[in-house]
Amino acid sequence: MRKLYVAVPADRLRMDPHTGAGRVWESVLARLRELTRLRPLAPRRRLRARSPDVWLIPGHEGPVKVAEPVVALVHGAAWALESAAVRELVPPEYLRRFVAVTEATLGTTDWAIVPSEYARRGLLEAYGLPAERVVTVPHGVDLGVFNPGRRGGRATVAQALGAQRPYVLFASIPSIRQKNLSALREAVAMLAARGLPHALVIAGGLAGGESAEELAAITAELPGAPGRVAWLGQVDDLALAGLMAEADAFCLPSLLESFGLTALEALACGAPVVVSDRGALPEVVGDAGMVAEPDPEALAGALERVLGDAELARELRAAGPKRAADMSWERTAGGWLTVLQRAARASAHSEPSTREA
Numbered sequence: 001m002r003k004l005y006v007a008v009p010a011d012r013l014r015m016d017p018h019t020g021a022g023r024v025w026e027s028v029l030a031r032l033r034e035l036t037r038l039r040p041l042a043p044r045r046r047l048r049a050r051s052p053d054v055w056l057i058p059g060h061e062g063p064v065k066v067a068e069p070v071v072a073l074v075h076g077a078a079w080a081l082e083s084a085a086v087r088e089l090v091p092p093e094y095l096r097r098f099v100a101v102t103e104a105t106l107g108t109t110d111w112a113i114v115p116s117e118y119a120r121r122g123l124l125e126a127y128g129l130p131a132e133r134v135v136t137v138p139h140g141v142d143l144g145v146f147n148p149g150r151r152g153g154r155a156t157v158a159q160a161l162g163a164q165r166p167y168v169l170f171a172s173i174p175s176i177r178q179k180n181l182s183a184l185r186e187a188v189a190m191l192a193a194r195g196l197p198h199a200l201v202i203a204g205g206l207a208g209g210e211s212a213e214e215l216a217a218i219t220a221e222l223p224g225a226p227g228r229v230a231w232l233g234q235v236d237d238l239a240l241a242g243l244m245a246e247a248d249a250f251c252l253p254s255l256l257e258s259f260g261l262t263a264l265e266a267l268a269c270g271a272p273v274v275v276s277d278r279g280a281l282p283e284v285v286g287d288a289g290m291v292a293e294p295d296p297e298a299l300a301g302a303l304e305r306v307l308g309d310a311e312l313a314r315e316l317r318a319a320g321p322k323r324a325a326d327m328s329w330e331r332t333a334g335g336w337l338t339v340l341q342r343a344a345r346a347s348a349h350s351e352p353s354t355r356e357a
Contacts, residue, residue, distance in 0.1 A: 003037045006340055007052035007068070010040035018205065018234055020261050021058075021075065024115075024139055031333035036340070053344040056336070062101050063108040069347035071340055072109040074102070076258025077122030078279065085256060089178045103127070111343045113336055115139045115259040116280035137335030138284070139259050140328050141268045146241045148270035148321055153246030156239065157201050160230035167230075168303060169247040169271065171203040171240060171262040172254075174218045174231065175210045180253040180276065185222065185229075186296035187253075187303060192225035196307060199227075203243055205234030244269035248313075249306045252281065253294045260284045264327060267320035272306045272313045274299065288319035 012029060015022035032038050041052065052068055059074035079086045079099055086095065106112065106123070111133045114120045120136045123129055158164045168188055172179045181202070188200040202218065222228045235243070244250055250266035250273050257279035264284055266273050273289035275281040276299075282291045292302035306313055 003035070004337070004341060004344060005037045005039070005050070005053045006032065006056055007039055007041040007054070007066075008056045009058070009064070010042065012056075012058070013040050020259075023261065024073075025058075027140060027142065027329040028333045028336055031330055032337065035333065035337050054340050054347070056340060057105070057109075059105050059109070059112060060098060060102045061105070063105045069110045069343040070108065071111045071113060071336075071343050072105055073336075074106070074112045074114050074119065074123060076114070076116075076119040076279075077102070077126055078256045078258060080122040080126030081118070082256065089255060110347070111135065111339055113137050113339050116283050118280040118283060119258045135335070135339050137332055137339070138327055139261055139264065140330070140332040141261075141264050141324050142237075143268055143324065143328060145237050146244065146265045146268040146324070148245050148317070150238070150241040150245040150269060152239065152242035153244070156232065156243060157199065157230060160201070160232060161199055161227060163227070165199045165228070166197060166248045166307075167199040167201045168307075169201050169203065169243055169250045169266070170252070171244070171250070171266070172252065173204045173207050174202050175207055175214050178254055178256040180255050180294050181218070183294055183296050183299060184251055184253050185220075187251075187299035188228070189222040189225060190296060190300040191304060191307070192222055192228060194304070196304070198248060198307060200229050201243065201247070202229070202231040203233075203235050203240055241265070241269055244271045247271045249274055249303055251299065251303060252276070253292075253299055254278060254281060255294055257281050263289070264324060268324035270317040270320050272316035273320060274302045274306060286323055288323040289316065 012025050015025050017023050017026045055066055055068055055070045057064055057072050059072035114136055115138055117136050120134050123134050157167050170184055174181045219229055219231050244266045250271040252260055252263045253276045255278055260281045263273055263275050267288055273285055275285055275289055276294035277291045290302045292298040
């Protein structure tokens with residue numbers, strides 16, 4: 001059977017895998033190469049051979065001018081569901097540009113792939129897109145890298161702190177306000193005041209442009225509990241998996257989240273996971289993690305339950321890998337391929353049109 005000919009913008013093959021978007025594109029395209037005839041192309045390039053069957057493009061970087069059907073990956077549309085929170089957390093000029101470019105892309109897209117039902121609801125409610133053409137395909141996890149057998153986390157933390165200490169792990173860009181590290185810092189300080197010995201370990205690089213005050217806030221000592229914060233910066237995947245597998249708890253307390261990739265990776269590593277009740281996070285962890293409101297007191301309560309109840313921690317450590325086993329990148333690539341095939345078939349039975357940039 002002839003393989004589907006899929007065109008992607010060339011820059012999708014050169015993304016930084018340490019970013020969430022980069023990890024998604026790298027992981028899925030690597031598998032789509034085996035399932036399709038995948039080629040990086042410039043949208044306005046005149047083709048000498050036959051044209052692609054379908055285009056696969058990012059949904060937040062503008063439309064493409066092509067005659068073939070277009071499928072866009074849209075990471076989310078939180079501004080459509082939680083406009084007040086988004087306006088508070090995201091710089092206004094950046095938000096205006098981002099929304100305008102996304103809307104322009106959606107206006108010339110045949111199908112959209114989203115990573116969660118939360119993201120899908122945002123597109124349907126805000127833009128009235130045909131429901132059958134907005135398809136939820138959850139992101140995945142590399143189970144060969146992220147699994148409970150990884151080690152090295154405790155040794156890394158001991159070296160950073162100068163002493164052995166159990167720890168709560170946060171893995172994301174710490175300076176991004178929506179990730180809500182400040183609330184987690186307060187929560188861990190509350191736990192320390194209640195006599196728990198745990199440190200807060202932060203794994204994640206910088207967004208760029210942070211002020212000196214923002215950088216100092218990341219590593220500031222917890223009130224009344226010195227020597228309890230370690231910021232490791234950006235770490236590679238094997239080191240991150242080791243940190244997750246040996247963490248006493250993993251916490252992602254985001255105020256906005258259209259998926260939450262590190263929460264899924266932590267589940268795969270068998271870490272007891274605590275997430276906020278916002279966005280897609282409850283959808284991602286399901287019954288395999290704990291969900292709390294994203295304020296310090298609620299986060300402290302959820303973490304205290306996990307850290308103080310050995311049986312609950314064991315149950316969560318067992319439940320996480322089972323849930324993650326159903327969310328591989330192979331499954332994600334298969335879901336994307338199904339949407340690409342639908343778009344190509346639908347186009348074959350309709351009149352051709354040109355999508356303007």
